[in-house]
Structure formats: C-alpha cells, structure tokens
Amino acid sequence: MDDSRIGQVAVIFTSQRNGRDQAGYDAAVVAMDALAAAQPGYRGMVSARGADEFGITVSYWADEASARAWRDQPDHAATRQRGRTRWYDGYTVTVARVERGYDWSIA
Numbered sequence: 001m002d003d004s005r006i007g008q009v010a011v012i013f014t015s016q017r018n019g020r021d022q023a024g025y026d027a028a029v030v031a032m033d034a035l036a037a038a039q040p041g042y043r044g045m046v047s048a049r050g051a052d053e054f055g056i057t058v059s060y061w062a063d064e065a066s067a068r069a070w071r072d073q074p075d076h077a078a079t080r081q082r083g084r085t086r087w088y089d090g091y092t093v094t095v096a097r098v099e100r101g102y103d104w105s106i107a
Helices: 022-037 064-072 074-087
Strands: 009-017 042-049 054-061 088-097
Touching: 009 064, 022 042, 022 074, 054 064, 064 074, 074 088
Parallel strands: none
Antiparallel strands: 009 054, 009 088, 042 054
8 A cells, every 4th residue: 555545534345245136236336436436535446355245345535524425425325225225235334544554565
C-alpha cells in the first residue's frame, strides 16, 4: 500500500453469498463498481471471494463524508436491499481510518 491511502476511510464489507441469482449478482457488481468509481471522494477498491462464497471488499474514500455519501447514494441503497433479499445470507460492514499500511511483492 502506498502512503497515499493514509488518512483515508476504508469501508470493509465482508459477506456470505447464498449462491442464488448469479446473473443478477454479477450485473449488480458491475453497476456498483462503476457507480462507486464515479462518486466524489472514491479512492479505489479491492475485492476477493472464496469457493465457499465468503467475500471481502474494501473500498477506500477520501474522508468520512465521502464514505457516508456512498452509503446513502440511492442506487447503492436499492442494490444493498436487493442483496439482503436475493444474494446474501449475511454481511458485515466495518468502517476504519487508514493509519498505516505495508506492501510486499516478489516482483
């Protein structure tokens, strides 16, 4: 992680997918990725999902106001509600300020 993320807000979304409506879920992911990237204060995102359907996505925001605006964005809120009824058995959201970070790569 480069020092540019220090001081940003990280929204950590961990989820357990139920495996239903894969096409709908895939379409929502593409739409939400594009929508998030267009929001003021968006700084990036990383995501991974295991074979057991447990996933983690961390989005980075310039400040708390930007992260809250994303949470409250109407299309995001509607998709979040669809996730509760269609795609997830459960999820957790944790919001944290980035204080420091480290990178390592073999390359």
